Amino acid sequence: MSVVEQTAKGLGEFLSQKWGKRVAIENAELASAGARRRNVLFDAVAGSERTPLVATIVPFAAMQLLPIEVEASHLELAEAAGMPAPHLHAVCSDASFVGGPFFVTTRIAGETIPRQVLRLVERTPGLGPRLARQCGAALAKLHAADASRAHALIARPNGDPLDAALANTRRSLDELLQPSPAFTLCFNWLKRNRPPAPRRIAVVHGDFRNGNLIIGADGLRAALDWEVCHLGDPMEDLGWIAQRMWRFRNDSLEIGGFGTRDDLRTGYQEAGGEGDEARFRWWKAQGTLRWGLGLAGQAKQHLDGSVPSIVLAASGRRVAELEYDTLMLLRRGFE
Amino acid sequence: MQDRPTASELLTTIADLLEGDVLAATKGGLQHNVRVAGNLCRILEREARLGGAHDAREIELLADVLGEPAGGRSARDLSAALAARLEAGHDAALEKRAFPALLEIVRGKLAIAKPGHDDYDFSGEQLS
Numbered sequence: 001m002s003v004v005e006q007t008a009k010g011l012g013e014f015l016s017q018k019w020g021k022r023v024a025i026e027n028a029e030l031a032s033a034g035a036r037r038r039n040v041l042f043d044a045v046a047g048s049e050r051t052p053l054v055a056t057i058v059p060f061a062a063m064q065l066l067p068i069e070v071e072a073s074h075l076e077l078a079e080a081a082g083m084p085a086p087h088l089h090a091v092c093s094d095a096s097f098v099g100g101p102f103f104v105t106t107r108i109a110g111e112t113i114p115r116q117v118l119r120l121v122e123r124t125p126g127l128g129p130r131l132a133r134q135c136g137a138a139l140a141k142l143h144a145a146d147a148s149r150a151h152a153l154i155a156r157p158n159g160d161p162l163d164a165a166l167a168n169t170r171r172s173l174d175e176l177l178q179p180s181p182a183f184t185l186c187f188n189w190l191k192r193n194r195p196p197a198p199r200r201i202a203v204v205h206g207d208f209r210n211g212n213l214i215i216g217a218d219g220l221r222a223a224l225d226w227e228v229c230h231l232g233d234p235m236e237d238l239g240w241i242a243q244r245m246w247r248f249r250n251d252s253l254e255i256g257g258f259g260t261r262d263d264l265r266t267g268y269q270e271a272g273g274e275g276d277e278a279r280f281r282w283w284k285a286q287g288t289l290r291w292g293l294g295l296a297g298q299a300k301q302h303l304d305g306s307v308p309s310i311v312l313a314a315s316g317r318r319v320a321e322l323e324y325d326t327l328m329l330l331r332r333g334f335e
Numbered sequence: 336m337q338d339r340p341t342a343s344e345l346l347t348t349i350a351d352l353l354e355g356d357v358l359a360a361t362k363g364g365l366q367h368n369v370r371v372a373g374n375l376c377r378i379l380e381r382e383a384r385l386g387g388a389h390d391a392r393e394i395e396l397l398a399d400v401l402g403e404p405a406g407g408r409s410a411r412d413l414s415a416a417l418a419a420r421l422e423a424g425h426d427a428a429l430e431k432r433a434f435p436a437l438l439e440i441v442r443g444k445l446a447i448a449k450p451g452h453d454d455y456d457f458s459g460e461q462l463s
Binding site for chain 1 (some may be wrong): 378425
Protein backbone atom coordinates (compact mmCIF):
# COMPACT_ATOMS: atom_id res chain seq x y z
CA MET A 1 0.00 0.00 0.00
CA SER A 2 1.38 3.42 -0.95
CA VAL A 3 1.83 6.19 1.62
CA VAL A 4 -1.17 8.03 0.19
CA GLU A 5 -3.34 4.90 0.37
CA GLN A 6 -2.26 4.28 3.96
CA THR A 7 -2.99 7.90 4.82
CA ALA A 8 -6.44 7.67 3.18
CA LYS A 9 -7.21 4.55 5.20
CA GLY A 10 -6.17 6.24 8.46
CA LEU A 11 -8.15 9.39 7.64
CA GLY A 12 -11.25 7.28 6.90
CA GLU A 13 -10.96 5.54 10.29
CA PHE A 14 -10.36 8.82 12.11
CA LEU A 15 -13.22 10.76 10.49
CA SER A 16 -15.64 7.83 10.84
CA GLN A 17 -14.95 7.84 14.60
CA LYS A 18 -15.03 11.61 14.84
CA TRP A 19 -18.26 12.12 12.89
CA GLY A 20 -19.94 8.96 14.18
CA LYS A 21 -20.81 7.66 10.72
CA ARG A 22 -19.06 5.77 7.98
CA VAL A 23 -16.76 8.10 6.03
CA ALA A 24 -15.08 6.98 2.79
CA ILE A 25 -11.97 8.77 1.53
CA GLU A 26 -11.80 9.43 -2.21
CA ASN A 27 -9.40 11.21 -4.59
CA ALA A 28 -6.57 11.29 -2.02
CA GLU A 29 -3.55 13.04 -3.47
CA LEU A 30 -0.23 14.19 -2.00
CA ALA A 31 -0.06 17.95 -2.60
CA SER A 32 3.31 18.68 -1.02
CA ALA A 33 5.83 16.72 0.97
CA GLY A 34 8.21 19.00 2.83
CA ALA A 35 10.55 18.01 5.64
CA ARG A 36 8.19 19.50 8.21
CA ARG A 37 4.72 19.03 6.76
CA ARG A 38 2.91 16.69 4.36
CA ASN A 39 -0.33 17.90 2.81
CA VAL A 40 -2.82 15.35 1.52
CA LEU A 41 -5.89 16.52 -0.43
CA PHE A 42 -8.96 14.30 -0.28
CA ASP A 43 -12.74 14.11 -0.42
CA ALA A 44 -14.56 12.81 2.67
CA VAL A 45 -17.71 11.05 1.49
CA ALA A 46 -20.45 10.27 4.03
CA GLY A 47 -23.59 8.99 2.34
CA SER A 48 -24.49 11.53 -0.34
CA GLU A 49 -22.39 14.25 1.26
CA ARG A 50 -18.94 15.01 -0.19
CA THR A 51 -16.57 17.41 1.61
CA PRO A 52 -13.28 18.55 -0.02
CA LEU A 53 -10.63 18.58 2.72
CA VAL A 54 -6.88 18.76 3.36
CA ALA A 55 -4.93 16.86 6.00
CA THR A 56 -1.76 18.59 7.23
CA ILE A 57 0.47 15.93 8.73
CA VAL A 58 3.67 16.28 10.77
CA PRO A 59 5.69 13.38 9.33
CA PHE A 60 7.98 12.72 12.30
CA ALA A 61 7.12 13.48 15.89
CA ALA A 62 10.70 14.70 16.38
CA MET A 63 10.16 17.55 13.90
CA GLN A 64 7.31 18.94 15.92
CA LEU A 65 8.20 21.97 18.01
CA LEU A 66 4.81 22.45 19.63
CA PRO A 67 1.75 20.20 20.07
CA ILE A 68 -0.35 20.13 16.89
CA GLU A 69 -3.28 21.68 18.79
CA VAL A 70 -1.33 24.93 19.07
CA GLU A 71 -0.94 25.34 15.30
CA ALA A 72 -4.57 24.34 14.76
CA SER A 73 -5.71 26.92 17.33
CA HIS A 74 -4.05 29.68 15.28
CA LEU A 75 -6.33 28.82 12.34
CA GLU A 76 -9.40 29.20 14.52
CA LEU A 77 -8.14 32.45 15.99
CA ALA A 78 -7.44 33.83 12.49
CA GLU A 79 -10.86 32.82 11.18
CA ALA A 80 -12.57 34.40 14.18
CA ALA A 81 -10.59 37.60 13.54
CA GLY A 82 -11.87 37.74 9.96
CA MET A 83 -8.59 36.83 8.30
CA PRO A 84 -9.03 34.43 5.37
CA ALA A 85 -7.74 31.07 6.62
CA PRO A 86 -8.82 27.48 6.00
CA HIS A 87 -11.62 26.38 8.33
CA LEU A 88 -10.46 23.82 10.90
CA HIS A 89 -12.50 20.59 11.00
CA ALA A 90 -10.49 18.38 13.33
CA VAL A 91 -7.17 17.97 15.14
CA CYS A 92 -5.58 14.67 16.08
CA SER A 93 -2.44 14.21 18.16
CA ASP A 94 -2.65 10.41 17.93
CA ALA A 95 0.09 9.43 15.46
CA SER A 96 -1.35 5.96 14.84
CA PHE A 97 -3.89 7.00 12.18
CA VAL A 98 -1.60 8.53 9.54
CA GLY A 99 1.91 8.16 10.98
CA GLY A 100 2.00 11.52 12.73
CA PRO A 101 -0.16 14.14 14.40
CA PHE A 102 -2.35 16.06 11.95
CA PHE A 103 -5.23 18.45 11.45
CA VAL A 104 -7.95 18.57 8.83
CA THR A 105 -9.11 21.77 7.14
CA THR A 106 -11.44 22.82 4.33
CA ARG A 107 -9.82 22.57 0.90
CA ILE A 108 -9.79 25.92 -0.87
CA ALA A 109 -9.25 26.08 -4.63
CA GLY A 110 -6.66 28.44 -6.06
CA GLU A 111 -3.00 28.96 -6.87
CA THR A 112 -0.28 28.64 -4.23
CA ILE A 113 2.89 28.13 -6.29
CA PRO A 114 4.52 31.58 -6.55
CA ARG A 115 5.25 31.56 -10.28
CA GLN A 116 1.71 30.42 -11.05
CA VAL A 117 0.37 33.14 -8.75
CA LEU A 118 2.40 35.71 -10.69
CA ARG A 119 1.14 34.31 -14.02
CA LEU A 120 -2.45 34.59 -12.80
CA VAL A 121 -1.78 38.17 -11.72
CA GLU A 122 -0.29 38.96 -15.12
CA ARG A 123 -3.36 37.79 -17.02
CA THR A 124 -5.94 39.27 -14.61
CA PRO A 125 -6.26 43.07 -14.90
CA GLY A 126 -6.13 44.83 -11.53
CA LEU A 127 -5.45 41.68 -9.54
CA GLY A 128 -1.91 42.61 -8.37
CA PRO A 129 -2.76 45.85 -6.53
CA ARG A 130 -6.02 44.35 -5.23
CA LEU A 131 -4.17 41.35 -3.87
CA ALA A 132 -1.59 43.52 -2.08
CA ARG A 133 -4.42 45.55 -0.50
CA GLN A 134 -6.18 42.34 0.54
CA CYS A 135 -2.93 41.10 2.09
CA GLY A 136 -2.73 44.34 4.06
CA ALA A 137 -6.34 44.02 5.19
CA ALA A 138 -5.91 40.35 6.17
CA LEU A 139 -2.88 41.19 8.31
CA ALA A 140 -4.67 44.14 9.93
CA LYS A 141 -7.49 41.82 10.97
CA LEU A 142 -5.12 39.23 12.40
CA HIS A 143 -3.15 41.92 14.23
CA ALA A 144 -6.36 43.29 15.74
CA ALA A 145 -7.14 39.90 17.32
CA ASP A 146 -6.96 39.78 21.11
CA ALA A 147 -3.52 38.28 21.77
CA SER A 148 -4.62 37.10 25.21
CA ARG A 149 -7.00 34.67 23.48
CA ALA A 150 -4.17 32.93 21.63
CA HIS A 151 -3.20 29.42 22.78
CA ALA A 152 -1.27 29.46 26.05
CA LEU A 153 1.67 27.71 24.34
CA ILE A 154 1.97 30.16 21.42
CA ALA A 155 5.59 31.25 20.94
CA ARG A 156 6.24 34.64 22.48
CA PRO A 157 9.29 36.91 22.61
CA ASN A 158 11.40 37.00 25.70
CA GLY A 159 10.67 40.64 26.55
CA ASP A 160 10.56 43.32 23.87
CA PRO A 161 10.15 41.68 20.39
CA LEU A 162 12.88 43.83 18.81
CA ASP A 163 15.38 43.02 21.56
CA ALA A 164 14.46 39.34 21.25
CA ALA A 165 15.06 39.49 17.47
CA LEU A 166 18.43 41.18 18.02
CA ALA A 167 19.42 38.49 20.51
CA ASN A 168 18.42 35.72 18.07
CA THR A 169 20.34 37.41 15.26
CA ARG A 170 23.40 37.74 17.49
CA ARG A 171 23.22 34.03 18.29
CA SER A 172 22.94 33.09 14.60
CA LEU A 173 25.92 35.31 13.75
CA ASP A 174 27.96 33.55 16.44
CA GLU A 175 27.00 30.16 15.00
CA LEU A 176 28.17 30.92 11.45
CA LEU A 177 30.70 28.41 10.11
CA GLN A 178 32.56 31.25 8.46
CA PRO A 179 32.46 34.94 9.34
CA SER A 180 30.35 37.33 7.27
CA PRO A 181 31.52 40.92 7.72
CA ALA A 182 28.61 41.96 5.45
CA PHE A 183 26.12 40.51 7.93
CA THR A 184 28.03 42.01 10.86
CA LEU A 185 27.79 45.43 9.23
CA CYS A 186 24.04 45.00 8.81
CA PHE A 187 23.69 43.81 12.39
CA ASN A 188 25.44 47.01 13.52
CA TRP A 189 22.85 49.00 11.56
CA LEU A 190 20.00 47.09 13.24
CA LYS A 191 21.43 47.80 16.69
CA ARG A 192 21.92 51.50 15.97
CA ASN A 193 18.57 52.03 14.27
CA ARG A 194 16.40 50.10 16.64
CA PRO A 195 13.05 51.92 16.88
CA PRO A 196 11.00 52.10 20.08
CA ALA A 197 9.05 48.95 20.96
CA PRO A 198 5.48 48.63 19.66
CA ARG A 199 2.75 49.82 21.99
CA ARG A 200 1.00 46.48 21.85
CA ILE A 201 1.93 42.88 21.19
CA ALA A 202 -0.10 41.20 18.44
CA VAL A 203 -0.61 37.75 16.96
CA VAL A 204 1.89 37.62 14.08
CA HIS A 205 1.57 35.04 11.28
CA GLY A 206 5.35 34.82 10.91
CA ASP A 207 5.52 33.56 7.32
CA PHE A 208 2.85 35.50 5.42
CA ARG A 209 4.16 35.74 1.84
CA ASN A 210 3.76 34.67 -1.77
CA GLY A 211 3.98 30.86 -1.57
CA ASN A 212 1.90 30.55 1.61
CA LEU A 213 -1.24 32.15 0.17
CA ILE A 214 -4.11 30.64 -1.80
CA ILE A 215 -5.01 33.03 -4.56
CA GLY A 216 -7.75 33.08 -7.20
CA ALA A 217 -8.83 35.56 -9.87
CA ASP A 218 -10.86 37.27 -7.13
CA GLY A 219 -7.76 37.70 -4.95
CA LEU A 220 -6.65 36.36 -1.57
CA ARG A 221 -8.62 33.31 -0.47
CA ALA A 222 -6.58 32.00 2.49
CA ALA A 223 -3.31 32.25 4.35
CA LEU A 224 -1.56 28.91 4.92
CA ASP A 225 1.32 27.60 7.03
CA TRP A 226 0.64 28.82 10.55
CA GLU A 227 3.50 26.83 12.01
CA VAL A 228 5.57 29.82 13.12
CA CYS A 229 2.68 32.03 14.22
CA HIS A 230 3.74 33.87 17.38
CA LEU A 231 3.21 36.93 19.52
CA GLY A 232 5.23 39.95 18.51
CA ASP A 233 5.41 43.24 16.65
CA PRO A 234 2.76 43.41 13.89
CA MET A 235 5.24 45.25 11.65
CA GLU A 236 7.26 42.02 11.45
CA ASP A 237 4.60 40.55 9.12
CA LEU A 238 4.61 43.63 6.87
CA GLY A 239 8.40 43.64 6.67
CA TRP A 240 8.42 39.93 5.82
CA ILE A 241 6.03 40.04 2.86
CA ALA A 242 8.15 42.91 1.47
CA GLN A 243 11.30 40.76 1.19
CA ARG A 244 12.88 40.44 -2.25
CA MET A 245 12.95 36.63 -2.08
CA TRP A 246 9.14 36.43 -2.25
CA ARG A 247 8.98 38.33 -5.56
CA PHE A 248 10.26 35.45 -7.65
CA ARG A 249 12.22 37.67 -10.05
CA ASN A 250 9.48 40.30 -10.31
CA ASP A 251 11.75 42.60 -8.32
CA SER A 252 10.13 45.93 -9.14
CA LEU A 253 6.95 45.04 -7.24
CA GLU A 254 8.00 45.03 -3.60
CA ILE A 255 5.07 43.03 -2.23
CA GLY A 256 5.24 39.44 -3.45
CA GLY A 257 6.10 40.52 -7.00
CA PHE A 258 2.48 41.62 -7.45
CA GLY A 259 1.93 44.89 -5.56
CA THR A 260 3.51 48.00 -4.11
CA ARG A 261 4.20 49.05 -0.55
CA ASP A 262 1.48 51.71 -0.96
CA ASP A 263 -1.07 49.04 -1.94
CA LEU A 264 -0.19 46.99 1.15
CA ARG A 265 -0.24 50.04 3.42
CA THR A 266 -3.60 51.22 2.04
CA GLY A 267 -5.18 47.83 2.65
CA TYR A 268 -3.69 47.65 6.14
CA GLN A 269 -4.87 51.10 7.17
CA GLU A 270 -8.33 50.80 5.59
CA ALA A 271 -8.89 47.67 7.67
CA GLY A 272 -7.95 49.55 10.84
CA GLY A 273 -4.26 48.62 11.05
CA GLU A 274 -1.82 51.20 12.35
CA GLY A 275 1.41 51.19 10.35
CA ASP A 276 4.76 52.39 11.62
CA GLU A 277 7.31 53.25 8.95
CA ALA A 278 10.40 53.05 11.18
CA ARG A 279 9.51 49.63 12.55
CA PHE A 280 8.50 48.39 9.08
CA ARG A 281 11.95 49.33 7.73
CA TRP A 282 13.70 47.78 10.70
CA TRP A 283 11.85 44.46 10.38
CA LYS A 284 12.44 44.43 6.64
CA ALA A 285 16.21 44.66 7.16
CA GLN A 286 16.03 42.20 10.06
CA GLY A 287 14.08 39.72 7.93
CA THR A 288 16.60 39.83 5.10
CA LEU A 289 19.49 39.31 7.50
CA ARG A 290 17.59 36.56 9.34
CA TRP A 291 16.92 34.69 6.10
CA GLY A 292 20.59 34.95 5.10
CA LEU A 293 21.65 33.55 8.47
CA GLY A 294 18.95 30.89 8.12
CA LEU A 295 20.40 29.71 4.80
CA ALA A 296 23.85 29.47 6.39
CA GLY A 297 22.24 27.48 9.20
CA GLN A 298 20.68 25.08 6.69
CA ALA A 299 24.07 24.40 5.12
CA LYS A 300 25.44 23.77 8.61
CA GLN A 301 22.72 21.17 9.28
CA HIS A 302 23.88 19.32 6.17
CA LEU A 303 27.58 19.65 6.98
CA ASP A 304 27.30 18.51 10.59
CA GLY A 305 25.27 15.50 9.47
CA SER A 306 22.11 16.37 11.42
CA VAL A 307 20.02 16.69 8.21
CA PRO A 308 22.01 15.42 5.20
CA SER A 309 20.39 16.98 2.12
CA ILE A 310 21.65 18.36 -1.16
CA VAL A 311 19.00 21.08 -0.96
CA LEU A 312 20.33 22.25 2.42
CA ALA A 313 23.89 22.02 1.08
CA ALA A 314 22.90 24.28 -1.83
CA SER A 315 21.44 26.82 0.63
CA GLY A 316 25.01 27.63 1.69
CA ARG A 317 25.74 28.96 -1.76
CA ARG A 318 22.66 31.21 -1.59
CA VAL A 319 23.98 33.18 1.38
CA ALA A 320 25.70 35.67 -0.97
CA GLU A 321 22.29 36.61 -2.42
CA LEU A 322 21.13 37.75 1.01
CA GLU A 323 24.44 39.49 1.76
CA TYR A 324 23.89 41.48 -1.42
CA ASP A 325 20.25 42.23 -0.54
CA THR A 326 21.04 43.40 3.01
CA LEU A 327 23.96 45.57 1.86
CA MET A 328 21.88 47.16 -0.90
CA LEU A 329 18.91 47.82 1.40
CA LEU A 330 21.17 49.67 3.82
CA ARG A 331 23.47 51.22 1.24
CA ARG A 332 22.51 54.81 1.99
CA GLY A 333 23.54 54.41 5.62
CA PHE A 334 27.12 53.60 4.67
CA GLU A 335 27.83 55.76 1.65
CA MET B 336 48.79 19.74 -14.92
CA GLN B 337 45.88 17.35 -15.28
CA ASP B 338 44.90 16.09 -18.69
CA ARG B 339 41.94 17.53 -20.56
CA PRO B 340 39.04 17.77 -19.98
CA THR B 341 39.59 20.48 -17.37
CA ALA B 342 37.59 20.62 -14.14
CA SER B 343 35.39 23.25 -15.73
CA GLU B 344 34.77 21.11 -18.83
CA LEU B 345 33.98 18.02 -16.75
CA LEU B 346 31.58 19.91 -14.51
CA THR B 347 29.74 21.17 -17.59
CA THR B 348 29.54 17.60 -18.87
CA ILE B 349 28.13 16.37 -15.53
CA ALA B 350 25.65 19.27 -15.38
CA ASP B 351 24.46 18.49 -18.93
CA LEU B 352 23.91 14.84 -17.98
CA LEU B 353 22.00 15.74 -14.80
CA GLU B 354 19.85 18.39 -16.46
CA GLY B 355 19.21 16.21 -19.53
CA ASP B 356 18.83 12.44 -19.31
CA VAL B 357 18.79 12.15 -15.50
CA LEU B 358 16.16 14.86 -15.04
CA ALA B 359 13.98 13.23 -17.72
CA ALA B 360 14.24 9.83 -16.01
CA THR B 361 13.27 11.05 -12.52
CA LYS B 362 10.24 12.63 -10.88
CA GLY B 363 9.03 14.21 -7.65
CA GLY B 364 11.49 14.83 -4.85
CA LEU B 365 14.36 13.06 -6.58
CA GLN B 366 13.86 15.17 -9.70
CA HIS B 367 14.06 18.31 -7.57
CA ASN B 368 17.32 17.06 -6.03
CA VAL B 369 18.71 16.33 -9.50
CA ARG B 370 17.87 19.88 -10.59
CA VAL B 371 19.68 21.20 -7.50
CA ALA B 372 22.68 18.96 -8.25
CA GLY B 373 22.81 20.25 -11.83
CA ASN B 374 22.78 23.83 -10.62
CA LEU B 375 25.56 23.08 -8.10
CA CYS B 376 27.68 21.72 -10.96
CA ARG B 377 27.11 24.98 -12.86
CA ILE B 378 28.24 26.89 -9.76
CA LEU B 379 31.36 24.73 -9.40
CA GLU B 380 32.12 25.15 -13.10
CA ARG B 381 32.13 28.93 -12.66
CA GLU B 382 34.14 28.55 -9.44
CA ALA B 383 36.75 26.49 -11.31
CA ARG B 384 37.13 29.34 -13.82
CA LEU B 385 36.67 32.43 -11.62
CA GLY B 386 37.36 31.31 -8.05
CA GLY B 387 41.11 31.92 -7.99
CA ALA B 388 40.89 35.52 -9.19
CA HIS B 389 37.96 36.19 -6.87
CA ASP B 390 39.81 34.91 -3.79
CA ALA B 391 42.89 37.00 -4.62
CA ARG B 392 40.79 40.14 -5.03
CA GLU B 393 38.90 39.41 -1.80
CA ILE B 394 42.17 39.15 0.14
CA GLU B 395 43.41 42.39 -1.40
CA LEU B 396 40.19 44.27 -0.56
CA LEU B 397 39.97 42.99 3.02
CA ALA B 398 43.61 43.80 3.75
CA ASP B 399 43.04 47.27 2.36
CA VAL B 400 40.00 47.87 4.59
CA LEU B 401 41.93 46.61 7.62
CA GLY B 402 44.88 48.80 6.67
CA GLU B 403 47.25 45.88 7.15
CA PRO B 404 49.26 43.73 4.77
CA ALA B 405 47.52 40.43 4.08
CA GLY B 406 50.70 38.68 5.27
CA GLY B 407 49.74 35.35 3.73
CA ARG B 408 46.42 35.23 5.61
CA SER B 409 43.40 33.58 3.97
CA ALA B 410 40.21 35.39 3.00
CA ARG B 411 38.53 33.59 5.88
CA ASP B 412 41.05 34.88 8.45
CA LEU B 413 40.88 38.40 7.08
CA SER B 414 37.05 38.26 7.13
CA ALA B 415 37.15 37.16 10.76
CA ALA B 416 39.52 40.02 11.58
CA LEU B 417 37.23 42.54 9.86
CA ALA B 418 34.09 41.14 11.51
CA ALA B 419 35.81 41.43 14.91
CA ARG B 420 36.84 45.04 14.19
CA LEU B 421 33.29 45.90 13.07
CA GLU B 422 31.92 44.42 16.28
CA ALA B 423 34.43 46.14 18.54
CA GLY B 424 32.47 49.39 18.67
CA HIS B 425 30.99 51.94 16.31
CA ASP B 426 33.69 53.12 13.92
CA ALA B 427 31.93 55.10 11.19
CA ALA B 428 35.10 55.52 9.12
CA LEU B 429 35.76 51.76 9.16
CA GLU B 430 32.16 51.01 8.17
CA LYS B 431 32.32 53.52 5.33
CA ARG B 432 35.54 51.93 4.06
CA ALA B 433 34.22 48.41 4.51
CA PHE B 434 30.92 48.91 2.69
CA PRO B 435 32.14 49.24 -0.93
CA ALA B 436 34.74 46.52 -0.40
CA LEU B 437 32.16 44.09 1.00
CA LEU B 438 29.78 44.91 -1.85
CA GLU B 439 32.50 44.17 -4.41
CA ILE B 440 33.34 40.89 -2.66
CA VAL B 441 29.67 39.86 -2.62
CA ARG B 442 29.33 40.72 -6.32
CA GLY B 443 32.32 38.47 -6.96
CA LYS B 444 30.67 35.62 -5.07
CA LEU B 445 27.43 36.15 -7.00
CA ALA B 446 29.28 35.98 -10.34
CA ILE B 447 29.93 32.37 -9.31
CA ALA B 448 26.88 31.45 -7.22
CA LYS B 449 24.05 33.38 -8.91
CA PRO B 450 24.96 35.54 -11.91
CA GLY B 451 22.39 38.28 -12.45
CA HIS B 452 21.22 38.47 -8.84
CA ASP B 453 22.96 41.84 -8.55
CA ASP B 454 21.18 43.33 -11.57
CA TYR B 455 18.52 44.68 -9.23
CA ASP B 456 19.69 47.79 -7.38
CA PHE B 457 16.95 48.33 -4.73
CA SER B 458 16.38 51.90 -5.83
CA GLY B 459 13.11 53.00 -4.28
CA GLU B 460 13.34 50.70 -1.28
CA GLN B 461 16.32 52.11 0.56
CA LEU B 462 15.89 51.65 4.28
CA SER B 463 18.45 54.00 5.74
